[in-house]
Amino acid sequence: MKYLNILFLALALLVAACKGEDHNHAEGATEYTCPMHPQIVQDKPGTCPICGMDLVPKAVHGEGVEITEDLAFLLKSTNSTVVANITTTTPQLKELEATVQLDGIVTYDPRLVYSVPARVGGRIEKLFVKYNFQPIRKGQKLMEVYSPDLITAQKELLYLTQSAPEDKQLIQAARQKLQYLGATSEQINRLLRSGEASYTFALYSPYDGYVIDLNATAPAATASITAAPASGSGMDGMGGASAAPAATAAPTAAAGQAIQLREGMYVTVGQPLLRVVNATQLWAEFNVPTGQTGALTKGSPVEISFPQLPGEKLEAKVDFVQPFFSEGENFAKLRVYLPGSGQQAMVGQLVSARATHKTDAALWVPKAAVLDIGTKSVAFRKVNRVFEPVAVTIGAGAGDEIQITSGLKPTDTIATNAQFLVDSESFIKINK
Template structure:
């Protein structure tokens, strides 16, 4: 009994201790949360809710401008402390009202402070015309103020960009003459960083030269079409398929034709009549006409002589090849019925071949019949075949806008196969003592050709040029450059863009200069 009472007392004491400890823990946790809640606004206030997008280290607790670049400070959403809905509703009016009252007075102070701060140096700018501290107009020039971030923002007076708030940079635009070349200044260090390279203009001999592609084809003058001159049936066909080689005198086919049989009988009858009449002139003419008829129907003189010698009619008349070549097309088989309109086969000789090359439309002006051509067949390992332009076709291909040129080549041993692609080099006349530059120095825009000329150690000018012939990496300059001038061959596109920007500023200044001149007069 006594032990049971002791156990009950211990259990009550343990329950009391546990309940008291949990209350102490909850109070300590609440005190910790209150401490963190009071510390958070202090850190936000210390760092500032507003920062510069270009210079994040510049922060402020009020709206304004960056003291380095002048850009508008933006609010840091991550730094805004969380608030309860009750406190936000209750303090909305009191929080916003002081800010609206302080903003007009703070903004002018920040604006004036930003205008007196020096702008950050930009190492990537190729052209630095004048410093921002210089407010005087250069000789023959006009001062313009441009936003570094938004070049389309141009002003006649100092100020800030309405888009980003940055300070406008001063640019001196020369206005000596509307036709004056736009000059770009680049320091030696920046030239080395941009890897600018130059080359001198020089006099050289340029050959009219075109490298194009062509295709090997049949010599169409060597194609032969074989037709039967009588109606009949093919009794035997000696040619089996297209592509077979045919030798001169080789049997092509045998035909049975009633017309040929009748013509042979008429010839034999005329021959017998002549012999019985004692070789009278009248019957001699009859025999001659009978033999001519056999020739016109396709029989050879050898076959006619054999017919006269044997006196026997041939019912299966053989026909032989009159020249050598290859079967190009075969349209008949054994037992077929033939008519004069039926093409038995076509054959072509490969002793000569044509190479048809396509030349661009703008290169046709100097092509002429008889000019030298060099043919290479990369697929067959054939190089340096020499030929001449045999024919220039009278019209351009309307789809490819190219002109076809024909070159005839001998084909000893049938090395060249039709329908094989070929590399064709055409050589024309020469332009001697032409002013040339490397072709990579040209800036071709479609409307105008320009080059960048180095006029001094640190000065470059964009100059329009008139281009003549271009051949093998060289371009002929007809107008715009002189001898021994330095043209930029690497990095010229960056300089051209800078010159175009400055030229735009010059065009913007011209109407205003004319307006001031009219008011003065």
């Protein structure tokens, strides 16, 4: 009986010990901590005594996860995963039919620019041509001027025809004098029919075309102010050819400079009144990037398109390539004559063109493999399982490919999509 009591007591102590161990294990299985203050650790849920946030489990004991082949890729580092998924390519050495995209503007042939000078001094009473690029036609009235010389010449012709009609030689000389002063045959015949001199004389255009360099810039204060005649006032002060120099003449405009014309201003003999360009033959000037000037030569085919006329194409050829760069510009000029340009284009119109040419053997890569970062173009070359940016010089393009003139070798391996490797918060350090 004594031994039986001892056995029951041992069993009771063993059961109590097992329950205590399970209880302690259950309570110690999960610890709770504050996300903001990790030094706070408790063995039961609650709130943080510092910030009042709810405590969260710190560690949960459970069964381990078996790593299978489907989950093995998750154990790779981030860099190795990204590099493994980037497609690569190698530069190809070949010859292609390259295309150069050009932007330009329609301009006029300077050899077809004509000046309309003032043949007589006087004052502009009425002006009919007032803005730049205004179209005019031959025989169109340009302005009406008051000129003492014209009044005197008209009166001389009328006097001779009335007092000495038999003196044909003097009458012919008087008619010729009026013609030298800018009068047309129709104006002279009208004068003889009416028998009265006109105090305002109309000047007509001798050319067809467009007016250029007219009132393009505001006149300077010294150029727009004209002095009054030295003697007399109004019409009397300009009587005779000798009185014309008494008025301060507007400065003579050189070629390419703006001509200022206003009603009421004085003009002198020889002063250019207008410059007219004949628009029957126009050309287009295009900017050519520095790396493509050697590819385009005289006679290269060019396809010109007009943004204002969708679908309209014009086939032409390169007529002139400027052999130098203008100061302050990074482009050379390429000139193309426009056949039938009088019907499709206008002076000042923006145009675009595609010039094609056969390239020499060169390295070609996909356009997406080259990234333009403003001052340079870069490609990402693979070196020891990582990609590093390298500066490249590009040439012409053909379809989805672009020519590499320097920076890569045929044995290099580069990323097919350079944009994929650019981090918006990083700076590309180029390895030359």
